[in-house]
Amino acid sequence: MNSNEIRVRFAPSPTGPLHIGGVRTALYNYLFAKKNGGKFILRIEDTDQTRFVPGAEQYIIESFKWCGIEFDEGVTIGGNYGPYKQSERKALYKDYALQLINNGKAYYAFDTPEELSQVRSEYEAIKKTFVYNSVERKNLRNSLTLSENETQELIAKGTPYVIRFMMPENEVVLMNDLIRGKVEVNTSVLDDKILFKSDGMPTYHLANIVDDHLMNISHVIRGEEWLPSLPLHVLLYDAFKWEKPEFAHLPLLLKPDGNGKLSKRDGDRLGFPVFPLEWKDPKTGDVSMGYREQGYFPDAFINILAMLGWNPGTEQEIFTLDELTEQFSIERVNKSGAKFDPAKAAWYNHQFLITKSDKELADKFEPLLIEKGIMADPDFIQKVVGLVKERVNFVHELWNQSDFFFRRPEEYDQKAVKKRWKADSHEQINSVKRVIEGINDFTSENAEVTIKAWIEEQDLVLEKS
């Protein structure tokens, strides 16, 4: 890069709700930028018109707002490198694709998707892998096999075409990854990837490289699923004769049980959220739960995600965002995927909950009480919350621990009644009730002393259970 400035970006596609793996990727980018005094950018990669989902972009923005992750530049915020939405940068990409054609690094291809899938299935049938590469492109319809005139004629006639990268024949691409170290791949196993689609839009590969370059991105920190396309990207930077950013590929978030990438289905199946915020699918109307709605605190949520794949090397486990920023380092990110553990997630939330003030918790609890038709004095709610917060992981669990403060019990624990309720219990309860009513200065200390004295007096001993 032409400066030492650290600039990183998070570049989601607005194709649905943001997965927590995406949130973690963004978080690591954010921490890296803040730690190094750099800038964090939000770029929307909406080059696939067919997968656009209304509301997804807004969802992404709202998610980060809830988490407390702030961008320095990007959609809705602006900045000196805008626009930050690829659909608004559309005009720019074709020139770069053409530049590659002129340099002999790319070519026009006229194969239709149908033709290609036909060829692929033919290869499949004989158990061979079709690779659109230096060998195969000689047998297909493109500006390499057609004459210059034929090519121009086809284009002039409006024949749909794509622009493909001309993958070198037999070269070893050397790459470096900040997390994995050296990686090398031979180009002979790589495809002539499409850079520019017949609908006039660039593919991810082209748009991503062009924008990262134009936006002066210094470090590309993204999910491991991108590692296989790193050679292409590196070759693309070389083809443009651009200086490359540093790359870091983050390990994946895995299912809690079994193996594989964490998906929406796992959340539904195991009963925990996979998305930061609740999401209602605009098409099907299906609702997916969110961390926010399930009662997770944003700071707990961030802490959980941060520890899935990274640790500071000390025994500290609870962090504020500022502490994470201070201690984060990309070198300490793990190589292997992490299984998400809902039980530990709940524990983290508990850790944050008990540090919240009674007031804050009461404010969150009050709407739940109102929902149940209970109007209680805020000071009273606070006292109750203070009494029971140690025993819950989430605000909504407060009700089960404290309902008797707000209403008369509707039923008794049958087992306890059967076991404990004796002939004289009624009399004893009334007796202790009178004792409690008789306490003038009602504090926990006074109550304890008085009731213990009453126990002595009544000569009641604990019945071992």
Next chain:
RNA sequence: GGUCCGUUCGUCUAGUCAGGUUAGGACGUCAGGUUUUCAUCCUGGUAACAGGGGUUCGAAUCCCCUACGGACUACCA
């Protein structure tokens, strides 16, 4: 199938780069203690270096092979 990446308790992980630890912590779980309940808290237990070969006095750590897992293999990102 091919390419690439990975592999320490059930889970998150420390330790690997600079070879020598009773392989540490946390979650979970189990037991005990405190609290005349429960929860908190405290103490203790449980449980791992994927396998096999090397190199070395000595390997979780370095090298090789195997196995297993994952990602990618679209005119999706």
